[in-house]
Amino acid sequence: MFVVVGVTGGIAAYKTVHLVRALVTNGHEVHVVPTADSLRFVGTTTWEAVSRNPVTTSVHDDVSRVRHVALGTSADLVVIAPATANTLAKMAAGIADDLLGVTLLATTAPVVVAPAMHTAMWEHAATQANIATLRSRGVHVVDPADGPLTGGDSGPGRMREPEEIVAAALAVAAGHPSDLAGRRIAVSTGGTREPIDPVRFLGNRSSGRQGAELAVAAAARGAEVTLVAAHVDEGVLTAASRHPRIAVVRVGTTAELQAAMTDAAATADVVAMVAAVADFRVAEVSHHKLRKEDGAPRLDLVPNPDILAGLVAARRPGQIVIGFAAETAADDTELLERGRRKRERKGVDLLAVNRVDWEHGFEATENRVLLLDAAGAVVAEAAGSKRAVADAIWDAVAVVR
Numbered sequence: 001m002f003v004v005v006g007v008t009g010g011i012a013a014y015k016t017v018h019l020v021r022a023l024v025t026n027g028h029e030v031h032v033v034p035t036a037d038s039l040r041f042v043g044t045t046t047w048e049a050v051s052r053n054p055v056t057t058s059v060h061d062d063v064s065r066v067r068h069v070a071l072g073t074s075a076d077l078v079v080i081a082p083a084t085a086n087t088l089a090k091m092a093a094g095i096a097d098d099l100l101g102v103t104l105l106a107t108t109a110p111v112v113v114a115p116a117m118h119t120a121m122w123e124h125a126a127t128q129a130n131i132a133t134l135r136s137r138g139v140h141v142v143d144p145a146d147g148p149l150t151g152g153d154s155g156p157g158r159m160r161e162p163e164e165i166v167a168a169a170l171a172v173a174a175g176h177p178s179d180l181a182g183r184r185i186a187v188s189t190g191g192t193r194e195p196i197d198p199v200r201f202l203g204n205r206s207s208g209r210q211g212a213e214l215a216v217a218a219a220a221r222g223a224e225v226t227l228v229a230a231h232v233d234e235g236v237l238t239a240a241s242r243h244p245r246i247a248v249v250r251v252g253t254t255a256e257l258q259a260a261m262t263d264a265a266a267t268a269d270v271v272a273m274v275a276a277v278a279d280f281r282v283a284e285v286s287h288h289k290l291r292k293e294d295g296a297p298r299l300d301l302v303p304n305p306d307i308l309a310g311l312v313a314a315r316r317p318g319q320i321v322i323g324f325a326a327e328t329a330a331d332d333t334e335l336l337e338r339g340r341r342k343r344e345r346k347g348v349d350l351l352a353v354n355r356v357d358w359e360h361g362f363e364a365t366e367n368r369v370l371l372l373d374a375a376g377a378v379v380a381e382a383a384g385s386k387r388a389v390a391d392a393i394w395d396a397v398a399v400v401r
């Protein structure tokens with residue numbers, strides 16, 4: 001692929017050296033277009049060495065081959081990293097007073113920007129309005145991360161790591177939506193198993209398919225996913241475990257699932273509790289196999305913690321928490337009524353409600369969910385394959401954030 005990498009004047013430009021190297025290593029033809037100001041941070045020699053191509057900054061170089069237009073029209077993908085507030089403003093206004101500006105106007109290729117700036121500048125109404133304008137024109141924004149900034153401050157504004165930007169940009173070029181690029185997502189799936197004795201357990205019919213599809217769909221849209229999987233059906237985790245941006249963590253009991261999800265949620269932007277969690281566990285697990293000769297056993301059950309409630313209580317600022325509710329209901333009215341009450345009780349940002357009975361919901365490959373937002377309104381109704389339902393859920397997340 002012919003990739004134009006625009007570099008603008010921020011200290012994060014040093015990280016873009018790794019980004020260019022990664023693209024070249026992956027076999028792409030990379031042309032770096034630095035702005036004049038960015039050359040104070042990283043010079044032409046470095047860009048020529050890592051990209052293995054000549055670097056020009058002026059519209060007046062190589063005029064006979066109309067290089068300023070040629071770069072834009074040849075590009076299959078344009079990545080701007082770091083993108084300063086100034087460059088974003090110029091892009092929004094269509095200003096073309098240097099080679100990068102001209103290239104951007106001449107191209108019809110997908111454009112991915114990775115902003116980097118001080119938090120106050122990122123949060124300024126002007127920058128946010130420019131970002132909104134660029135998004136509305138189809139520019140893909142790899143949202144900056146929250147973390148330490150140059151000068152000792154901390155907050156949103158840090159450029160994402162080169163490998164995250166490369167993954168997002170390649171996903172965009174492959175035609176996938178990348179609206180979750182750079183997002184960290186924790187998903188739980190499957191059914192927990194509570195031991196009775198060394199060979200028996202209390203379990204449920206969850207196949208884990210919907211949660212696995214959510215993980216794969218999120219990763220395809222650019223997210224970094226931790227998939228905490230309790231018991232799942234054969235083959236359900238195959239695609240997820242092969243995906244480079246999904247880390248699968250296997251668990252058995254509710255307590256293990258709680259520990260793994262609490263851990264993953266600590267750095268996640270979105271948390272989805274899809275797992276069918278056992279509400280009760282056996283009070284005293286027998287350490288030897290219960291024997292028939294001893295008569296029918298009496299099992300004393302104690303409640304398990306509500307993991308979702310704990311995650312909601314520990315929610316980080318800006319974090320979105322999604323719950324699932326599988327309900328038996330006579331019709332949609334009853335289903336929605338139960339869903340709304342549950343949303344209220346759980347305090348989640350989104351609740352995916354689905355009707356289950358002996359045939360529907362669990363184990364099936366198809367699903368139908370109603371998505372309730374924090375106000376109890378139905379924001380989406382999704383039916384079809386569990387992958388289609390997963391994408392509908394991520395579409396809704398993209399809107400609420």
Ligand code: C5P
Pocket residue numbers: 273274275276277278279304305306307308309322323324325326
């Ligand atoms: O209350 P109910 O079990 O129907 O709520 C379902 C939602 O709560 C699901 O998102 C499920 O993963 C979560 N849950 C939980 N901990 C429990 C029970 C359910 O996190 N002990």
